[in-house]
Amino acid sequence: MSFPWARQYEPKTGLTKFLDEKLPLPRFVYNAVGAGYPVPRNLNYMWNFGVLAGFFLMFQIITGVVLAMHYAANANVAFASTEHIMRNVNWGWLMRYAHANGASFFFVVVYIHIFRGFFYSSYKAPREMIWLLGVVIFLLMMATAFMGYVLPWGQMSFWGAKVITGLFGAIPLVGEPIQIWLLGGFAPDNAALNRFFSLHFLLPFVIAGVVILHIWALHIPGSSNPTGVEIKQESDTVPFHPYYTAKDGFGLGIALLALFTMVFFLPNVLGHADNYIEANPLSTPAHIVPEWYFYPFYAILRAFTMDFILPAKLWGVLAMFSAILLWFFLPWLDRSPVRSGHYRPLFRKFFWFGLIPTMAALFYLGGAPAEEPYVMLSQIFTAYYFLHFLVIIPIVSQIERPQPLPYSITEAVLGSDKKAVLGENAEPAV
Amino acid sequence: MADTAATANTELPVVPVDDGATEGVRRRDFINIAALSTAGVGGAAVLLPLISQMAPSKDVLAESTTEIDVSAIETGQAIKAVFRKQPLFIRRLTPEEMAAADAVPTESLRDAESLEDRTKEGHRDLLVTMGVCTHLGCVPLGAAEGESKGEYDGYFCPCHGSHYDTAGRIRKGPAPTNLLVPEYAFTSDTTITVG
Numbered sequence: 001m002s003f004p005w006a007r008q009y010e011p012k013t014g015l016t017k018f019l020d021e022k023l024p025l026p027r028f029v030y031n032a033v034g035a036g037y038p039v040p041r042n043l044n045y046m047w048n049f050g051v052l053a054g055f056f057l058m059f060q061i062i063t064g065v066v067l068a069m070h071y072a073a074n075a076n077v078a079f080a081s082t083e084h085i086m087r088n089v090n091w092g093w094l095m096r097y098a099h100a101n102g103a104s105f106f107f108v109v110v111y112i113h114i115f116r117g118f119f120y121s122s123y124k125a126p127r128e129m130i131w132l133l134g135v136v137i138f139l140l141m142m143a144t145a146f147m148g149y150v151l152p153w154g155q156m157s158f159w160g161a162k163v164i165t166g167l168f169g170a171i172p173l174v175g176e177p178i179q180i181w182l183l184g185g186f187a188p189d190n191a192a193l194n195r196f197f198s199l200h201f202l203l204p205f206v207i208a209g210v211v212i213l214h215i216w217a218l219h220i221p222g223s224s225n226p227t228g229v230e231i232k233q234e235s236d237t238v239p240f241h242p243y244y245t246a247k248d249g250f251g252l253g254i255a256l257l258a259l260f261t262m263v264f265f266l267p268n269v270l271g272h273a274d275n276y277i278e279a280n281p282l283s284t285p286a287h288i289v290p291e292w293y294f295y296p297f298y299a300i301l302r303a304f305t306m307d308f309i310l311p312a313k314l315w316g317v318l319a320m321f322s323a324i325l326l327w328f329f330l331p332w333l334d335r336s337p338v339r340s341g342h343y344r345p346l347f348r349k350f351f352w353f354g355l356i357p358t359m360a361a362l363f364y365l366g367g368a369p370a371e372e373p374y375v376m377l378s379q380i381f382t383a384y385y386f387l388h389f390l391v392i393i394p395i396v397s398q399i400e401r402p403q404p405l406p407y408s409i410t411e412a413v414l415g416s417d418k419k420a421v422l423g424e425n426a427e428p429a430v
Numbered sequence: 431m432a433d434t435a436a437t438a439n440t441e442l443p444v445v446p447v448d449d450g451a452t453e454g455v456r457r458r459d460f461i462n463i464a465a466l467s468t469a470g471v472g473g474a475a476v477l478l479p480l481i482s483q484m485a486p487s488k489d490v491l492a493e494s495t496t497e498i499d500v501s502a503i504e505t506g507q508a509i510k511a512v513f514r515k516q517p518l519f520i521r522r523l524t525p526e527e528m529a530a531a532d533a534v535p536t537e538s539l540r541d542a543e544s545l546e547d548r549t550k551e552g553h554r555d556l557l558v559t560m561g562v563c564t565h566l567g568c569v570p571l572g573a574a575e576g577e578s579k580g581e582y583d584g585y586f587c588p589c590h591g592s593h594y595d596t597a598g599r600i601r602k603g604p605a606p607t608n609l610l611v612p613e614y615a616f617t618s619d620t621t622i623t624v625g
Contacts, residue, residue: 070487089487091478095479
């Protein structure tokens with residue numbers, strides 16, 4: 001759907017007229033991210049992160065393709081070829097540090113994008129499909145990032161691969177055969193490294209495909225906004241270009257400054273020193289943790305220490321996967337007709353004082369050693385995490401009395417416009 | 431957003447903004463040009479590492495000189511060596527071969543070079559050339575024992591039939607230039623360093 005007041009693309013030069021008849025790509029771009037896409041006028045900086053995520057996907061693909069030109073996916077030389085990239089290849093150090101830190105930034109912006117969605121309930125009708133596709137993208141990102149971290153074939157690469165594929169070993173009966181099948185052996189070796197490289201190259205393009213669907217689904221209802229009130233009139237919107245190309249461009253500038261501060265001055269801060277030791281199947285590093293962006297889910301995995309009907313290991317694996325999979329059900333767990341957290345006093349309290357501290361704690365605990373008090377704290381916060389989505393959100397959405405919504409985006413931004421636009425008899429809408 | 435706000439709601443007071451509009455160039459024009467130029471220069475700078483990374487890496491460049499002992503090459507014999515992962519022909523010419531090379535008027539050749547031009551002073555019997563046909567890069571025959579040396583008794587490329595003479599000069603066939611003589615120098619009486 002497009003709004004009736006959306007600006008129409010008009011080819012002016014001979015070339016654009018020719019293109020518009022044969023392959024209307026300029027028209028497509030104009031309607032997707034140009035002046036032809038009306039966007040709520042009140043988007044705040046939280047709405048920058050979708051564009052930033054798209055940018056970082058491209059950034060990772062470009063730097064990744066460059067690295068693949070120099071990397072050798074063979075267990076005998078993979079570690080050496082990584083060092084070859086760092087020492088011999090022109091600008092190879094820049095490409096590798098940009099790719100490694102780019103992955104972290106990709107996750108930073110995607111986490112903010114997701115939590116923007118939680119606060120403003122971006123998952124609600126009519127945007128459920130955008131949300132579902134987003135969760136699919138997140139799962140694909142996690143798989144891609146995990147396999148990418150294996151490629152340098154350092155100690156953390158090797159033991160990460162062993163532990164993560166070991167998760168599948170928790171499945172009753174078929175677990176162990178599945179793990180052996182995934183690895184193509186009894187421990188990570190050449191077969192595993194080769195398939196991880198192949199899939200690490202493939203999956204970003206799958207992600208790009210799902211991103212296209214994500215944006216396609218977005219353009220049907222149009223972007224949400226901080227009030228959660230749908231667009232009613234032309235004065236609620238501004239054209240994407242130049243208003244949000246400029247705003248997103250500014251945000252991109254800030255993000256790039258932050259990224260390259262990391263790349264140039266702190267390139268290894270987010271990594272693990274153990275990964276500069278070549279993979280050794282006979283020696284596990286003392287403190288083995290995944291990359292930081294997996295910490296919350298790693299904390300949930302380790303929170304289960306007791307057998308209860310099923311073995312503890314299986315509970316941990318189920319809980320870890322459920323922690324993300326339950327996001328798929330969020331549009332139907334949250335029954336409140338009001339979207340924005342700004343107008344939901346109770347929901348807002350649970351968001352800021354429940355979910356956010358819980359996620360912060362799980363981020364910390366996932367990187368902490370597997371000993372007390374961290375195990376007990378992981379259990380408490382894991383319990384709250386599931387309680388939040390499965391119990392608190394549905395109950396709050398039933399009992400909460402939302403605050404009055406503005407009639408329209410224009411009213412929220414400028415004060416009353418009801419009379420100006422619709423006359424005295426205008427009905428307030430929910 | 432100030433201007434759109436004014437059109438959307440006539441009740442709002444319109445605050446006059448001094449943006450320099452009266453002087454022909456607005457403040458916003460300056461910001462626009464400055465921002466886009468910075469982004470453009472930044473984008474162009476990104477191309478440097480992206481292009482440069484495909485150029486030979488440090489370890490490849492480190493292999494770009496090769497030292498060869500030429501004392502063991504008998505008169506009339508040739509050896510094949512490797513220089514930059516490509517074959518290098520080193521031939522000790524016989525007096526007859528040198529005479530044959532000298533007998534040809536240089537101006538009549540497709541790529542006019544004399545034997546002196548193609549060898550080092552005091553070592554005119556040592557012909558060092560790349561073993562790479564200048565047509566499309568095949569390895570010519572003639573360096574090893576028993577191989578065809580072509581109609582001019584030098585090298586013969588079997589791919590498209592280029593004939594090189596005893597000084598490695600193109601005489602017949604599609605190749606445009608003589609076999610390349612790489613940069614090299616005698617580091618002692620018996621050793622050359624190529625590259």
